[in-house]
Amino acid sequence: MIKVANKRSSCPISTSLEIIGDSWTLILIRNFFLGSITFADFKKAPENIATNILSDRLKKLMKYNLIKYRLNPKNKKIKQYYLTDAGINLYPLIYDLLIWGRNNLDMNIGLVASDFYKRNKNKKREDIIKNSINSYKEFKNSFLVN
Template identity: 40%
Template sequence: MKLRSNCPLNIFLDLVGDKWSLLIIRDIFMGANTYSQFLKSPEKIASNLLVDRLKKLQSYGILNVIADKQDSKIKHYYLTEKGIDLYPILAEMMNWTQKHIKVDFHTLSEEMLSEIKQLEPPKHSENYRKKYRVKLEKLLTENQ
């Protein structure tokens, strides 16, 4: 990967700072893990952008993929440890938005915000990481 600068924030933004990458990561945290589920996201990502971002996130080691045991045409995307570590960042971005922008949030965001508020930081982050790892183990076990 060619870096524009050695600034940590710039590197982060180059890796996952585009709108669609962050929304795909959000969707995975909330339980989506297939191409068709990502297409149903409220933001309506175009299929060509979805394919591009899934490949990009895989190439950076943020996502991985496994074929469905029952139907090899279906692929399940999941977060690597590097991807799971993005949870507190997304949580804080959502908290900031809820604090400063007064709108009705869609169900997916409300669900994640509700989970975030159940525990105070940094506990919510570690709790969610554990919860996601349990989901991930189940997915991998079912498709081995």
């Protein structure tokens, strides 16, 4: 469980949004599921997050135990970030936002999202979420072992 000291509201939605509700945090969580692990990986995302904001959000995610990091065994100057179980548990929210956007926003869909929709066209929500989470956990475990 994530420890919070929220004096503003006793509503779980309000408190959750204080942690993950800014315009960058869920994009970073999404990028973990797309294979990002280093600061440089996150900087390469098409949304072009500023370095100071990226640094701030990574610190915030660590503060709330949504991510952790280890030092790259080959280069101790490079941090390799990964999601904790609490961070992984945000995937259903990421998935639902992706589907909501497809169904409700009049916009050009990017290649990554478009490929995701095609790959999962006739699959059930629960299966997609389960498979995505399991794939991330396998990736995380293999990179933490090395």
